[in-house]
Amino acid sequence: MLETIKIAISPPIQVGGSLFTAEQLTTIGAVAGANVTIEMTPFGQLYMEVPLDEQEPIAEKLEQAGLEVYPAGFVTKSLIACNFCKGAEEAGLDVAKTLNASIAGIITPTPIKIGYAGCALGTSEPLLKDISVVKMRNTYDIFVGGEPKGLKASLAELLIAGLQEEQLVPIIMALIYYYNEHAKGKEKFKKFIHRVSLEHLQQLIAE
Numbered sequence: 774m775l776e777t778i779k780i781a782i783s784p785p786i787q788v789g790g791s792l793f794t795a796e797q798l799t800t801i802g803a804v805a806g807a808n809v810t811i812e813m814t815p816f817g818q819l820y821m822e823v824p825l826d827e828q829e830p831i832a833e834k835l836e837q838a839g840l841e842v843y844p845a846g847f848v849t850k851s852l853i854a855c856n857f858c859k860g861a862e863e864a865g866l867d868v869a870k871t872l873n874a875s876i877a878g879i880i881t882p883t884p885i886k887i888g889y890a891g892c893a894l895g896t897s898e899p900l901l902k903d904i905s906v907v908k909m910r911n912t913y914d915i916f917v918g919g920e921p922k923g924l925k926a927s928l929a930e931l932l933i934a935g936l937q938e939e940q941l942v943p944i945i946m947a948l949i950y951y952y953n954e955h956a957k958g959k960e961k962f963k964k965f966i967h968r969v970s971l972e973h974l975q976q977l978i979a980e
Contacts, residue, residue, distance in 0.1 A: 790856040855897035864891025
């Protein structure tokens with residue numbers, strides 16, 4: 774029996790949001806083949822099963838077409854960003870790209886969704902993500918613990934405000950690694966936040 778592995782495919786973070794070109798979609802179809810189904814996930818990635826022994830050359834072809842390829846499953850997802858409607862510079866496109874390159878694909882107890890909004894309008898619904906960054910003029914706020922699903926859906930809470938861009942990656946990486954180290958089994962990030970408390974995490978990142 775042919776051994777397969779699921780991969781996650783994303784377009785690059787860009788002005789306009791999650792945009793695929795016709796060439797990129799053609800490439801995805803070509804490497805997938807006629808009998809493979811492709812899943813559109815709620816977090817903006819396409820999931821596709823590929824033969825395990827062909828994973829690397831398939832990923833290379835997709836990346837040559839300008840796509841990004843990540844592991845699927847229990848990992849941090851690629852950054853769920855806004856459309857940068859205020860423009861690349863004002864909305865912090867380069868900051869979002871740097872953040873995505875740092876956090877996407879880290880193995881975690883449960884999947885982690887990380888959001889980014891380039892202004893307080895929050896069109897990417899950042900407060901419904903596990904971790905989110907919102908640009909507030911010249912500084913950034915980090916929120917944690919959003920939950921979009923179920924009867925107990927809830928908004929993320931403010932963890933820290935007024936950050937400079939160089940502070941974002943170290944703080945978010947610290948949150949992810951602390952969660953990895955202290956989560957109980959497959960404890961969801963929201964439940965983890967409530968158990969350890971927001972105040973404890975605020976003290977952690979202040980050290």
